[in-house]
Amino acid sequence: MPLVAAVIALGACLALPVMAGDESPQAAIRAFELRIVQRRVPQAQRVxxxxxxxxxxxxxxxxxxLVLHLHGYDIETRVTxxxxxxxxxxxxxTGRFPVEIHAEGGSQHRHxxxxxxxxxxR
Ligand SMILES: [Cu+2]
Structure with missing residues (x-):
């Protein structure tokens, strides 16, 4: 459905949630606790x-x-x-999306x- 795809794409660009009509309002939460040390997370958390x-x-x-950039969804998160x-x-x-580190104040993807x-x- 092209219209739905366009709406989803727009929502992703703006990093805003888009409500889907047929979806339960209470989505399951998938949470990850991630501790970055020397710009790395443990091997088991790389995917x-x-x-x-x-x-x-x-x-x-x-x-x-650090500034963490989730590509695809295009969300930046600042952590100190x-x-x-x-x-x-x-x-x-759906897909496979990298999280890259942007050094504070920089815009490079050196790491x-x-x-x-x-x-x-689903
Ligand atoms: Cu990036």
Missing amino acids: LRATEGERVELRWSADEP PGKPAVTAFDARL GALLHVEIHP
């Missing part, structure tokens, strides 16, 4: 899996100031030591992907 339609929360803490932050979104786009988020179709 995070969730299912289309879930509410995803990436709960971050870090040992230095002692000040955890959450990247929360409704998993409406590659911190991890990938996989949203699997």
Whole structure:
């Protein structure tokens, strides 16, 4: 359905939730506790899996100031030591999306992907 696809794409661009008419208002929450040390997360957290339609929360803490960029959904989250932050979104786009680190005040992708988020179709 082209119209639905366009609406979803628009919602993703603006990083705003888009309400779908046939969906339960109470989506399941898929939460991950992620501690970044020296710009890395543990190996077991390098790929995070969730299912289309879930509410995803990436709960971050870090040992230095960082900006985390979730590609695809295009959400930036700022985290600083002692000040955890959450990247929360409704998993409406399926696919494999990198989270990259942007150094505070910079816009480079020098470090590659911190991890990938996989949203699997229902
Ligand atoms: Cu980026």
